[in-house]
Amino acid sequence: MTFILAHRGSAGTHPENTMEAFYEAERVGADGIELDVQLTKDGEVVVIHDESVDRTTNGKGFVKDYTLKEIKKLEANYKFKKKFLKKNRIPSLVEVFQWLKGNELICNIELKNSIMDYEGLEEKVIDLIEKYEFEDRVIISSFNHYSLVACYRIKPTIEIAPLYSSSLYMPWIYAQSIRAKGIHPNIKVARDEIIVEAMRNGMAVRPYTINNEKQMKRLFTIGCTAFVTDYPEKAIRVRNDIKKS
Ligand code: G3P
Ligand code: CA
Numbered sequence: 001m002t003f004i005l006a007h008r009g010s011a012g013t014h015p016e017n018t019m020e021a022f023y024e025a026e027r028v029g030a031d032g033i034e035l036d037v038q039l040t041k042d043g044e045v046v047v048i049h050d051e052s053v054d055r056t057t058n059g060k061g062f063v064k065d066y067t068l069k070e071i072k073k074l075e076a077n078y079k080f081k082k083k084f085l086k087k088n089r090i091p092s093l094v095e096v097f098q099w100l101k102g103n104e105l106i107c108n109i110e111l112k113n114s115i116m117d118y119e120g121l122e123e124k125v126i127d128l129i130e131k132y133e134f135e136d137r138v139i140i141s142s143f144n145h146y147s148l149v150a151c152y153r154i155k156p157t158i159e160i161a162p163l164y165s166s167s168l169y170m171p172w173i174y175a176q177s178i179r180a181k182g183i184h185p186n187i188k189v190a191r192d193e194i195i196v197e198a199m200r201n202g203m204a205v206r207p208y209t210i211n212n213e214k215q216m217k218r219l220f221t222i223g224c225t226a227f228v229t230d231y232p233e234k235a236i237r238v239r240n241d242i243k244k245s
Contacts, residue, residue, distance in 0.1 A: 002219055003031035003226035004235045005108055007209050008049060012230030015078045016056060017047045018088040022096060025105070030232035032106025034208075037093055037125060039118040044068040045093040045125055048076075051116050057090065064116060068092060093125065097132045107134065108184075108206070108228070110163065111142040111151075122150045129158060139206075141184045152179045161206065165189060172201040182206060182225070187215060195224050213238055 009021020010028065017035055025033050036049040041064060053059040053066070057074040066074075076088045093109070100107055113121050129138050140151050141161045148160040161175075161182035167189045168174055175183050175198075182204035185194075190207040198205050208228035210216055216238045219227050229235045 002224050002239065003106065003206075004232050004239065005032045005034050005106065005206065005226050005228045006030040006232040007034050007228045007230045008036065009033055010230070010232050012211065013233070015076055015080045015088045017049055017090070018076050019091050019095065019099065020086075020088055022091075022099065025232050026103055028233040029236050030105070031226070032108060034108040034110065034228050035096065036110045036112045037121070038063045038112050038116065039121050039124070040064070040066055040068050040071055042067045043120065043124070045121070045128065046071060047091045047093060047096060049112065051112070053090075062116075064118070093128055097128060097134065100134065100137070101132065104137070106137055106139070108139045108141055108161075111140060111144060111147050113142065113147050114144045122147055122154060126151060126155045126158065130155070139182060139204075141182075145178060148180065149178050159204075161204070163208070170197075172198040172203045175203055176201075184208060184228075187227075192218070192222050195219075196222060199223075199225065210235070217242065 006025030008016035010024040014021035014024045022033050035047045037045050040046055052062050056078045057076045059074040071090050076090050135158055139159045139161050141163050142148050143163045145162050152160050159181045161180050161184045163184045165186035171183050184206050187207045187210055195205045204225040206226040210227045210229050211231055216235050220242050
């Protein structure tokens with residue numbers, strides 16, 4: 001069965017990377033969530049996509065210049081302001097993990113350290129994974145493949161998966177070379193034969209970001225390991241329809 005991972009929570013319907021978006025993913029029956037992490041000025045792991053808070057909150061400036069206490073004061077409703085009267089906040093990874101203790105969802109943590117060099121991010125994330133004993137439920141991905149190798153060196157039992165968006169030649173060979181057990185390609189470079197061959201070579205393949213039904217059907221039909229979508233409810237409906245037919 002192809003797993004459905006809710007991108008930044010259910011980002012198509014709820015403010016991305018907020019607890020409300022993660023609750024929605026669980027409510028609709030997603031198999032897991034994907035989220036992005038960065039470090040605050042006081043070294044706390046927080047869940048936000050951009051290096052700056054400008055796009056998704058009512059604040060301005062870089063995440064790295066806010067303490068956790070300061071960043072928690074921002075409203076993270078983003079484009080959903082009118083619909084979500086309750087103020088949404090930027091969650092810490094600890095808050096997300098506390099909630100994950102009460103369910104069995106998979107958690108794909110993307111380290112957002114391609115632009116900012118967040119010193120110690122890998123150690124902090126892995127310490128939390130160990131503390132919560134989530135080693136078997138977590139996948140660490142990143143466009144920063146050096147960071148993934150650093151994760152592997154710290155804790156080889158946690159799955160790492162490179163994100164990429166160009167046409168790598170035999171990506172499973174590259175992934176094996178950095179000890180990854182999965183690959184997370186942009187759907188634009190994930191042709192069927194690449195997905196199938198990568199899986200045949202033991203790789204988990206989880207393309208991003210699949211929002212249209214035609215592409216969802218295609219991935220369900222070839223039995224792709226998982227995919228990342230902004231619309232988990234829609235993906236579940238498509239998967240159920242295929243099961244019934
Ligand atoms: O997991 C894949 C996807 O989240 C990577 O792109 O920019 O949405 O973080 P982005
Ligand atoms: Ca991401």
